[in-house]
Amino acid sequence: MAHCHELxxxxxxxxxxxxxxxxxxxxxxxxxxxxxLTGLYVDVSNYPGTTLEISHGRYGKDAVIDTPxxxxxxxxxxxxxxxxxxxxxxxxxxxxxxxxxxxxxxxxTQQIIDTGVPVVxxxxxxxxxxxxxxxxxxxxxxxLLGIPVVPTxxxxxxxxxxxxxxxxxxxxxxxxxxxxxxxxxxxxxVASQGEALLILEGDPVVAERHGLKPGPHREEIYLARxxxxxxxxxxxxxxxxxxxxxxxxxxxxxxxxxxxVPILAVTLYLMxxxxxxxxxxxxxxxxxxxxxxxxxxxxIRGLVTKFMAEDSTLGQILIGEFGLLTMTVTxxxxxxxxxxxxxxxxxxxxxxxxxxxxxxxxVDRVLTAVGLNGRAVIPxxxxxxxxxxxxxxxxxxxxERERRIAIFLLALAIPCSAxxxxxxxxxAGLGAPYIALYVLVIFxxxxxxxxxxxxxLPGKSSDLLIDLPPLRLPRINNVLKKTGTKSFQFLxxxxxxxxxxxxxxxxxQVTGILEILQNLLAPLTVGWLNLPKESxxxxxxxxxxxxxxxxxxxxxxxDPMQTLVALITITLFVPCIAAMLVLFKERGxxxxxxxxxxxxxxxxxxxxxxxQLAKTYxxxxxxxxALSFTVLTVLTVLVIKNLKTRLALKxxxxxxG
Amino acid sequence: xxxxxxxxxQVVKIARIPNEQVRSQAIRFxxxxxxxxICEEIIPAGPVIxxxxxxxxxxxxxxxxxxxxxxxx
Ligand SMILES: Nc1nc2c(ncn2[C@@H]2O[C@H](COP(=O)(O)OP(=O)(O)OP(=O)(O)O)[C@@H](O)[C@H]2O)c(=O)[nH]1
Ligand SMILES: [Mg+2]
Numbered sequence: 001m002a003h004c005h006e007l008x009x010x011x012x013x014x015x016x017x018x019x020x021x022x023x024x025x026x027x028x029x030x031x032x033x034x035x036x037l038t039g040l041y042v043d044v045s046n047y048p049g050t051t052l053e054i055s056h057g058r059y060g061k062d063a064v065i066d067t068p069x070x071x072x073x074x075x076x077x078x079x080x081x082x083x084x085x086x087x088x089x090x091x092x093x094x095x096x097x098x099x100x101x102x103x104x105x106x107x108x109t110q111q112i113i114d115t116g117v118p119v120v121x122x123x124x125x126x127x128x129x130x131x132x133x134x135x136x137x138x139x140x141x142x143x144l145l146g147i148p149v150v151p152t153x154x155x156x157x158x159x160x161x162x163x164x165x166x167x168x169x170x171x172x173x174x175x176x177x178x179x180x181x182x183x184x185x186x187x188x189x190v191a192s193q194g195e196a197l198l199i200l201e202g203d204p205v206v207a208e209r210h211g212l213k214p215g216p217h218r219e220e221i222y223l224a225r226x227x228x229x230x231x232x233x234x235x236x237x238x239x240x241x242x243x244x245x246x247x248x249x250x251x252x253x254x255x256x257x258x259x260x261v262p263i264l265a266v267t268l269y270l271m272x273x274x275x276x277x278x279x280x281x282x283x284x285x286x287x288x289x290x291x292x293x294x295x296x297x298x299x300i301r302g303l304v305t306k307f308m309a310e311d312s313t314l315g316q317i318l319i320g321e322f323g324l325l326t327m328t329v330t331x332x333x334x335x336x337x338x339x340x341x342x343x344x345x346x347x348x349x350x351x352x353x354x355x356x357x358x359x360x361x362x363v364d365r366v367l368t369a370v371g372l373n374g375r376a377v378i379p380x381x382x383x384x385x386x387x388x389x390x391x392x393x394x395x396x397x398x399x400e401r402e403r404r405i406a407i408f409l410l411a412l413a414i415p416c417s418a419x420x421x422x423x424x425x426x427x428a429g430l431g432a433p434y435i436a437l438y439v440l441v442i443f444x445x446x447x448x449x450x451x452x453x454x455x456x457l458p459g460k461s462s463d464l465l466i467d468l469p470p471l472r473l474p475r476i477n478n479v480l481k482k483t484g485t486k487s488f489q490f491l492x493x494x495x496x497x498x499x500x501x502x503x504x505x506x507x508x509q510v511t512g513i514l515e516i517l518q519n520l521l522a523p524l525t526v527g528w529l530n531l532p533k534e535s536x537x538x539x540x541x542x543x544x545x546x547x548x549x550x551x552x553x554x555x556x557x558x559d560p561m562q563t564l565v566a567l568i569t570i571t572l573f574v575p576c577i578a579a580m581l582v583l584f585k586e587r588g589x590x591x592x593x594x595x596x597x598x599x600x601x602x603x604x605x606x607x608x609x610x611x612q613l614a615k616t617y618x619x620x621x622x623x624x625x626a627l628s629f630t631v632l633t634v635l636t637v638l639v640i641k642n643l644k645t646r647l648a649l650k651x652x653x654x655x656x657g
Numbered sequence: 658x659x660x661x662x663x664x665x666x667q668v669v670k671i672a673r674i675p676n677e678q679v680r681s682q683a684i685r686f687x688x689x690x691x692x693x694x695i696c697e698e699i700i701p702a703g704p705v706i707x708x709x710x711x712x713x714x715x716x717x718x719x720x721x722x723x724x725x726x727x728x729x730x
Contacts, residue, residue, distance in 0.1 A: 071685040076678060100711050103687045132711065219677075222684045230687075251713075255698050255706060361715040365703035373717055374704065464704050464717030465682065 017061040020167065023087050023112060024096035025105045026050075026069025027469050029124045032154040033096060034066035037164075041485055042066055044478055045351035046469050047378060049396035052079060054086060065090075072108055073115075074198065074218075075205045078395055084203075087112060088194045092170045094163070096122045099129035099136055099151075100470070102237060106229040113145060113173035114183075114225070115194030120170040121149045122163050127156070128470065133240040141236045146174035155475060178224050182217075247471040254358040254471075264359060271346055272424060279342035280425025284335055292334035300325050313510050322505040328498050331551050332491065339421025340490045344483040347385045347417075351482075352474035356381065357466055364464045369637070370450025371457065373398070373464040376406045383414035385486065388493075388579045390414070391586055398462030405453045405461075407587060411575040411595050412602060413446050418490070418547035422554065423567050430560045433622050440626055441568050444633040445606055455640045493578055494545065501544035505537065514540075524604065529569060530611040531562055538570065545576040561614045561621055569607030574599045658728065660705055661721040663696045670694075673725040686714060693729055 020037075022030045026048030035041055038057030043050050048069060055066040067086050068079035075081050087093060093112055097105040112119055121142075129136060142149040148166045152159030175183070179197070186196035190210055198206040200215040201222075207214040253259040301310070301319050308315045319326045350356060356378050364374030376397055383390035387410050394406045415423055427435045454461075508514040514537065518525075521536040529535070534556060542549020549570045558566060574596050575583065583592040613628055614621035663669055670693050674680040683689045688709055697713060698706040704715040716724070 071682065074681075076682065103710060104685070104712050107685045107687070218681060219684075222681055223689070226684050226687070226689060252698060255700060257700060257703075260700075357715075361700060361704050361706065364715070364717055365700070368717070368719070374715070463679075463720035464715055465679065465720060466715050467686065468706070468713040468715060470711075 017063060018091035019065065019089065020059065020062050020092045020094060021065045021067060021086055021090035022094050022096060023067050023083060023090075023108070024069060025071055025098065025101070025108055026467075028069065028096045028098040028101075028105065029122075029154040030069065030096045031066055033094070033122065033124075033160075033163075034064060036154065036157060036160055037064050041481060043482060045348070045482075046354040046472055047351065047356045048467060048469065049079070049378070049393075050351075052392065052395045054082060070108065071104070072111055072222075074201060074203050077398065081205065084198070084206075087117070088115065088192065088198075090117055092167060093117050093119045094122060094167065094170075095119050095147075096124050096154075099123050099126050100132060100134065102136070103230065103233045104467070106232060107226060109145065110176060110225050110229055111197075113147065114175050114179055114197050116172050116175070116197075117194060118170040118172055119147045120163070120166045121145070121147055122154070122159070123149050123151045124154050126151045126159075127153045132245075135238040135240060137236045137238070141232070144174070144232045144235065147171060155478075176221075176225055176228055179221065251354070251358060251468070251471045254355060255361055257362065260358070260362045264362065267350075267355075274346060275339065275342050275421055276424030276428045279338055280421050281428060283338045283342070284421075284425065287338050288330060288334035292330040296334075297326050297330065300329075316510050317503065317506040320506060320509070322502050322509065324499055324502050324506070328495075328502045331548065332495055332498055335422070335551055335554075336418040336494065336547060337487065337491065340417050341483060341487050343385055343417035343421065344486045345479065347382065348479040348482040348486075349474045350381070352472065352478055354469045354471045357468050360466060361464070361468065368461075369454075370409070370447065371405050371454030371461045372402050372450070373461060375464060375466055376402065379406055379410065380414060383410045383416065384420055385417050386490070387411065387414060387416045387575060388582045391579065391582050394586075399459070401457055401459045402461050404457060404587075404591070405450060407583070408453060408595055408598070409446055409450055411579065411583065412449060412572055412599050413442055415550075415571050416547060416576075418494070418545075419550045419571070422547060422550040423571065426550075426554065426563060426567060430563060434560055434564050437622055437626055438564060438567060441606065441610060441629055442571060444629045445572065445602065447633050448636045449602065451637055451640050455643065494547075497545055497577055498548060501541055501548055504544070505541060508540070528604065528608040528611065529565055530615060531558070531566055532556060535566060538566070539573065542570050542573045545578075546570060546573055547576070549573065561611075565607050565611045565614070568610055569603050572599060572603035572606055574603075658726055659722055660716065660724040660726050661718060663699070663705060663721075663726060665696055665699050668693060668695050668729045669726040670729050671724065672727050675723055676720075679720065687712065688714060 022034055024030050027046065031042050031044045031051055034055065037059040040057045042055045051066055051068045057064050065086055067083045070080045070083045073080060073084040073087055095109050095112055097109060109121065123138060138149050138151055148169045150159050150163045150166050152163055182200055183193060183196055186200060187193065190196040190199060195206050195210065199210065199212055200217060202214040202216060202218040204214045254263055304315065304319050304325065310319060318324055360374035360377045363377055367374055367376055378396065379390040379393040382393050390410055391407055394403045397403050397406060427438055508517065517540065518533045518536040522533045525531050525535050526533050538549045538552035541552045553566050553570060580592065580596060583595060610625050613624050617624040671688060671690050674683055674690060680689065688694055688707060692709060694707045694709045696705060697708045702718065704717050705721045707714050707716060
């Protein structure tokens, strides 16, 4: 936990400034308040677990800290450990509470109050509570808890001014009566009431810090607290009506397979239509060909050739085939940026709607087969935006084992927005059978690798336990802001790496090494993958970034089957440099290189298999590939299942014998 | 009866959650042992969706097989 303590030091707080901590259950609006108080932007979305890292900013002379949402503070998972330490070190806690889910949220409120820290409550989402026919007695709530309570609608900034004023009135609330004597006894040994509480509740980490044994009474304390909270809720809430609104019904439909699967299919189809056809075809056609290659490139060439010859070494590096000023700029701005913007528009809309947790419940069954649970669908879908980001989001998974599986699958088979955009655009030109085949191959690879990992890795994955937020109409404002932030980050991150990659390729070309490499790799590219030897350039570019590699493929003239092979191989190819950096950070020095090399092997193995099958059955190439991969997947799944049953039997026999 | 055998629309009482960590988490959610919940939806072979007041919670199949319930209505 050294990390969290360092974190406390890192935030510099001016003299007599306070540490104001925003705390609350997941998905209640903490980050909206953080943005409003500090003027910064951190992600806001409608699913539990958006914030996974601490953010901090300034509000006047105070520091404001945004925390990951938790249902209680203890050591159950990473977010809780992080939130716990930040809350324990707070001067003031602003407890953000979802008025619609008061019963759930007040558990944390009471726990925070029991730590003895000064608290003020933002009773948020009162608009939704009113719409659902709930009336909350704010004054009574404040009296029962012993802290100021301010009703708010964070997204409309309603109640924000009142909340700011109330921060100065924050005070320690009414501690659960039955805890008082225990806390007093503990106080002789542990100075801070908050830490004393957590030790009583059996938190192993905090207990160890004080050299004490964690207390055995967690459940007793929890149950008493739950009872107190239920009592308070029964006093302050008055229900006026409880009709099922349209959004509740729609939410139900999304879950039920008969309607949920078609809804999911339509959503994915729309995404493909928008990204693959509209953006990749129409918009990029305009930005890449008309704007960049039509106007920008001739202009910059004209400018540069005033100073040097185009075929001089520097000329080639600047404005040649892989030129820093030509290709890099065209790819980044003309080709990839529109795709990235399009993607984030859709992803942000999905994130804001509350659909993601429902997809998680719907596909839970499928994911348990590969050792994950439904929650993993959230990082997987976000992976289509940016794998780097999604790798961090896997923190919301329940166990180390699940993270390991999810991260490997992400790094292996989930193409990021820029890459997927290029792929979707190229596939759209090939027609439906090839699109279906691409999806099938990538999907079967996911299933086979996931099943194998699930079998090989020791331990057991956790089961799904997730709360479903209400469906909401996405807020245009937030969607645009998020898209803007994310796209800007893409430019910031991708441009230097791209430039570096272009420089590398140009250098290789100018020195003639590229040609040698192409010939060297020919057995692999020409012999095994059945591609022209120039495709080696795309793969070398792909080592830098996969989207860069995919973009490189657009330059080659390939027949449909070759295009498919190239796309499959580049999809499964190594994660980009940025993703590798995060992988090293999140997974360490042993696992990260393993993932990198593993991707190489799988990519060429799968791509080559497809190419060889197509070569062997030239007249029925698509059918042959589809059939082989389906059979292979079914076989793998069956064999593993069989092995597992046998292992279980053996274990049972050993127990009995 | 186990939670995995619940029927859609049934109101049940959570009787026993064997896993300690899940039990604590359930108390926080407000669906701890002794609480009354309604089964809103069952995804075939997949999670059971429970509702308590306005809170909807998806419980994975494996977990549902471990949780004991009593029928209330
Ligand atoms: N209707 C309504 N929606 C709100 C209100 N406040 C926040 N939201 C929405 O609630 C969702 C969650 O907001 P966030 O700020 O991401 O919540 P958070 O507490 O930071 O969530 P985590 O980071 O997951 O813990 C978003 O979709 C917001 O637009 C409110 O007062 N009324
Ligand atoms: Mg947040």
